Amino acid sequence: IRLVRRPRPLPPGPRRKPIIGNLFDVPLQNPFAAFDTWRKQYGDIVYLEVLGNSIVVLNGMDPITELFERRAGNYSHRPVVQMVGELMGINRSIGLNNNDKVWRQQRKLAAIALGPVGAKQYIPLQERLVALFLSELEERPGDFMGLCELAAARLILEITYGISIENMENPYIKEAEDIFELVRRGVQPGAYLVDFIPWLKHVPAWVPFSSQATAARGRAQVEAFVNRPFESVKTQMAANTARPSLVASLLSDRSDVEGLDFEEILKWAASTMYDAGGESTAITLKSFIMAMALHPEAQTMAQQELDTLLNGSRLPTLDDRASLPYVNVCIKEIYRWHVAIPLGLPRRAEKDDIYNGYLIPRGSIILPNIRGIAEEGDHLTRFTPEIHLNKYADGSSDAPDPLSYVFGFGRRACPGKLLAENSLFIFIASILTVFRITKDIDSDGNEIPIDPKFQIGLMSHPEPFKCRIVVRSPETKKLLANQLLDRPIRGGG
Numbered sequence: 256i257r258l259v260r261r262p263r264p265l266p267p268g269p270r271r272k273p274i275i276g277n278l279f280d281v282p283l284q285n286p287f288a289a290f291d292t293w294r295k296q297y298g299d300i301v302y303l304e305v306l307g308n309s310i311v312v313l314n315g316m317d318p319i320t321e322l323f324e325r326r327a328g329n330y331s332h333r334p335v336v337q338m339v340g341e342l343m344g345i346n347r348s349i350g351l352n353n354n355d356k357v358w359r360q361q362r363k364l365a366a367i368a369l370g371p372v373g374a375k376q377y378i379p380l381q382e383r384l385v386a387l388f389l390s391e392l393e394e395r396p397g398d399f400m401g402l403c404e405l406a407a408a409r410l411i412l413e414i415t416y417g418i419s420i421e422n423m424e425n426p427y428i429k430e431a432e433d434i435f436e437l438v439r440r441g442v443q444p445g446a447y448l449v450d451f452i453p454w455l456k457h458v459p460a461w462v463p464f465s466s467q468a469t470a471a472r473g474r475a476q477v478e479a480f481v482n483r484p485f486e487s488v489k490t491q492m493a494a495n496t497a498r499p500s501l502v503a504s505l506l507s508d509r510s511d512v513e514g515l516d517f518e519e520i521l522k523w524a525a526s527t528m529y530d531a532g533g534e535s536t537a538i539t540l541k542s543f544i545m546a547m548a549l550h551p552e553a554q555t556m557a558q559q560e561l562d563t564l565l566n567g568s569r570l571p572t573l574d575d576r577a578s579l580p581y582v583n584v585c586i587k588e589i590y591r592w593h594v595a596i597p598l599g600l601p602r603r604a605e606k607d608d609i610y611n612g613y614l615i616p617r618g619s620i621i622l623p624n625i626r627g628i629a630e631e632g633d634h635l636t637r638f639t640p641e642i643h644l645n646k647y648a649d650g651s652s653d654a655p656d657p658l659s660y661v662f663g664f665g666r667r668a669c670p671g672k673l674l675a676e677n678s679l680f681i682f683i684a685s686i687l688t689v690f691r692i693t694k695d696i697d698s699d700g701n702e703i704p705i706d707p708k709f710q711i712g713l714m715s716h717p718e719p720f721k722c723r724i725v726v727r728s729p730e731t732k733k734l735l736a737n738q739l740l741d742r743p744i745r746g747g748g
């Protein structure tokens with residue numbers, strides 16, 4: 256019995272200092288370099304400690320599949336973040352929710368709205384918004400970064416609430432950015448003292464700097480952000496003026512939520528969509544433009560495939576997808592070449608667990624190192640769509656399918672995967688059909704190099720870069736004008 260019960264070692268990892276643990280071992284400027292070193296030094300599973308918090312980094316598909324899929328019961332909760340989660344109330348949103356009963360109902364609603372049947376109804380809207388994006392890109396190619404962000408935001412807001420926006424100055428977008436900033440700050444160790452000393456939450460709001468005062472301000476902001484668009488859809492539905500949207504369709508077809516408050520569940524499920532789906536889609540579009548400017552040979556191959564299929568007669572649609580294998584692997588390679596959410600969204604170990612002889616202590620924060628998985632093997636930072644075509648000389652490729660890791664894992668995997676996949680295909684295939692993307696030229700006629708750099712953070716945007724985006728030919732210009740007539744860019748569903 257003593258042998259069986261002997262304490263298990265923690266997973267390997269860098270040496271920890273008293274109290275602060277590995278706080279200063281992760282360089283703020285480039286944390287991924289440290290993660291890479293530890294992956295190579297310690298292997299699939301690495302243990303860190305930061306200010307008393309256990310952190311377990313999973314570096315391979317084996318431990319991720321075992322823990323997040325086979326042992327999902329122990330690893331499907333998010334870490335508890337006192338300030339933004341518990342006190343400001345963001346833990347009611349689907350992405351942070353740890354209340355199994357409520358979260359399951361939210362996922363059910365998300366599956367209805369974003370699953371194969373639900374996602375189909377947004378295709379006309381996606382095609383219309385692509386036409387709008389292409390015309391804006393033709394007018395303002397230098398602003399391609401802002402236009403990618405606007406396009407992704409537009410898509411999600413139209414789909415979720417039927418809100419139509421002209422630009423990123425829209426008040427809803429501003430509020431969403433503020434809330435996301437709260438979350439971003441709130442999940443950083445040390446951001447709020449109350450996350451480390453939970454009893455501080457009992458200090459009353461009138462005490463200066465008390466957590467309750469900060470929380471009350473944040474809570475009011477969060478409630479307004481979640482309630483306003485939801486109530487507006489309800490008012491429009493009552494007046495019969497509501498545009499088609501995820502919220503409107505779920506409200507008009509209420510499903511049974513087992514004794515819970517249906518509207519409360521739906522309202523908080525909808526509130527996550529913009530922050531979870533908008534940025535990740537925008538990052539992928541911007542990374543695609545960067546990759547095409549850097550890799551003209553891949554761009555040419557994809558354009559030849561599109562030209563052969565479409566013959567310059569129309570823009571691509573989702574029905575063309577199966578006939579465009581090279582465009583498809585380019586998209587897979589974008590996901591892999593730059594992972595939009597490099598460490599996924601963290602999970603928490605519910606109970607002590609043993610994996611490969613190592614103890615994973617209860618309450619540990621578990622980070623899937625998705626970026627590390629994407630860079631495994633000799634593909635590393637090269638942009639090589641062919642690895643997803645099994646095109647190696649021996650007919651095989653060892654690269655795991657990026658779709659098996661970039662959208663997360665198990666019960667908590669991204670519910671917007673299909674919608675994102677559809678949007679990205681239509682956008683990317685249409686951009687390739689109409690435009691040629693190249694490096695920019697300076698006043699002396701020299702190419703301006705692009706340094707592929709990405710921001711550090713929960714979501715990793717490309718750093719601003721310059722490139723040239725021009726309509727490919729007079730024929731494609733005509734095609735663009737005709738498509739705009741076919742897909743009226745404003746109004747409609």
Ligand code: HEM
Binds near residue numbers: 669
């Ligand atoms: C390229 C686009 C996208 C990528 C790469 C992406 C990736 C991810 C990842 C890695 C997670 C964490 C999953 C886990 O914990 O295992 C996630 C969660 C989530 N995503 Fe996405 N996503 C994308 C687009 C979208 C879209 C378009 C929507 C909605 C319309 C969406 C909604 C969500 C939600 C609600 C969650 C939280 C799920 C939960 O906690 O139960 N995502 N996504």
